[in-house]
Amino acid sequence: MFDRLAEAQRLLAEEFADSRARGAAGLSDAELAERVEAAQRAANMAQAVQAQRVAQYAAREDVRFEDGTLGQQDRGLGHVSAFASGVVGPRLGLSPAGADRKVHLSARLASRFAPTLAVMAAGDLDDYRASVLVTELADAGPDVAAAVQDVVLPQAPTQTAAQLRAAVRRALARLDPEALRAKVEANRTERGLWKRPGEPGVSEWLAVLPNETSAACWAAVDELARRYHADGDARTLDQARADAMADLVLGSATVTTTVTFALPAVAPGGVPPALEGLSPLGLPLPDPGVSSPSLPRSPATESGVAVVPDGVGPPDVVCAVTGELLTGDVLPVVEVPGVGEVPGRVVRGIVAAFGTRAVLALCDWRSGTLASETCEAYRPPAWLERLVKARDGTCRFFGCTVPARRCDVDHVVAHPRGPTEVENLMCLCRHHHRLKQQERWAVRMTPDGAVTWTTPVGDEFTTWPVDHLGVRDLAS
Template structure:
């Protein structure tokens, strides 16, 4: 069938012996009919139905494949547990220390998650959610896994159900799952919005202790943010529902007051500016806020701190490399220059190796890492020195690359490691050994090797791609 023109060209094969799918026949007939001013609705509908069945079949195959992946993930977790337990027994034998059962379980879970995340590139949180579903504690997710295997539900919806219903009684969880998997009254699949609404209702109806569930949710409150490539950013704050809604109402009230007072910014822009002003300096544009709505604060406005890494050449306007706010992301050169030249900004010089682009260290042989040594190590590393991790170095543990006393307590032998990966190394789940140029060579539970490098302050990937000739070479 290769070579037949696409839809819109009135050329179709006439040979009845030509093998073609119903969809291809429908397409050819529809095109031919359109050239004779005949209605094509019936034929087009048949074509739509045929392609819709292909899409449904593809989704069912993906669901089945995801079910096989979950089964493999469960078995991988079991195998990792055997390694972790053996390492725990070895540590207790030689160090007279006993790793608790809870620690072994936690290490098994994080090591399994990290292994899969490194191999596939999937986010750790998503792998962890898949693992919880795969482990199927107390058989609470059995109907869900069966439906996934048969193509009756996709992985994304399965993970939503598992997360929302995980705190329910196992029997109730299974019953709620069957309700959510059942088709609606006309026999069709629930739409996404209908599914989300019903999921929330079922959880609300069946939560055994709403007060405890609320307390647990509030205990998990946090604030986090991330940067967009265009120079904007997002801030998310979770907390007690009353406080969140009260804060939103206050921000909205201040924004509306400014808007009614003649401020040219849109209401959406004002909500953003007011919320950030309140967080950064303690008040929202005090010269513009009406007296009745103006908040009062004691003391001076707090100082906000942003750590920004930007090349001197960019600051001098010689190039436009993006700046990096470690742990958050990149900002365009213009934004980096704006942050660095803001009133009160403090610059710290960092000398880098002209070839490697890594920070140069100062020698020291103190027995314990001093604060100055820790700062040097953080400057050298930039981020966690474990594969795939980007936690900022100043939030990591300072770890000996070669364990003390075999390894000395010097800046060259110290690395920044996120507590999670530090534990992998300490417990023997992951092996770490020095690599070339200050790198670390890691061996995970699977026996795979990964190389982590110290932070490159002069990274060629921060420079724009140069234009290349798109014409093919002559032959």
């Protein structure tokens, strides 16, 4: 059966090669348009096959039988194994959240939404428009979902996603108005605010709010932005709205920040040619044959991280390697986890603008990871837990972005067989902590903090700790 998919891939590869080699010579506009549509139909059919196979994989659960052997049970289409997305995600290059959406969408399409999946398999509907149907009918009963599909599917192939969504809501309002009201109430409780890195130097925000709250917030932001815009400055209206939102938020909040400076600690033994004479901070490295000075141990120093006490003005931050004062002119770019790149010239402004403390972190100059520490106890002490969380930044599963501060610090090799030390500790969110404990998963960790996972189907993928110095790519 897999041979058919391999043959389909071969034929598509030939079609692509032919399109590149021969171009559009000899094809009319209509023929080109037909080929565009044919390619989309092939993609739709492939998405249907994939959804069916994902649903079949998700229906399987590992079970321990009465005789003690480990096996599997098929729970039927529509069932979703708790850890199916952990296998699907790395295979498809999806984040844990994206893989979870993929698995649940596939399971629903293959069970309650089989008519919709059949339209996809005929090439007439893509997976995005199919997901509109599934999402809009998530709270409807099986009979209502089937009835709505009967009404909207005949026209769905010729509709945009927005038109299809509107058609589903009209049909749902006629067939089960109570289900529509329940969906509205559920949506209102699922309000939220999310932030993600955008283009270099900026972040993107996404807010989901009840309609009346959204209208009031927008009116406040828009009114202030138009006031700014009317002053005749160079800002566009969109830029003025962004500034107005920031002003409204910061005017009602107290902000306290900690600025961490990652400093390269160079050990004896030489420097790679790619790094010779330079440090990731743009400062000259010391003689590689001479040990780097380390930060002094004191009550204010924990695990190689020195804390400069709060002060009125910007604290003086000195590089542990060169002894030079670190200023905005020296630091070209600072990576802020969850935010993105901040120009080094604004770092001093950040320190000066808020009540802050400055943290100097010694990092391995080869990998950019924080220096290691060990402990004999089972539960890592606070300083070791902070070190591991600062090293990892996020959960260490493929693509997972749960911040380390919200993760468990877990032993890679279980204690007491595995020691409580930084080389055997990693951050895992609660879901991936549970996944790691499943019998057919394996995890190993190298001294430099790289974590390699092996899935139940034999796939391997590796995640790395935060490169605080930005040297990993340069040194490879």
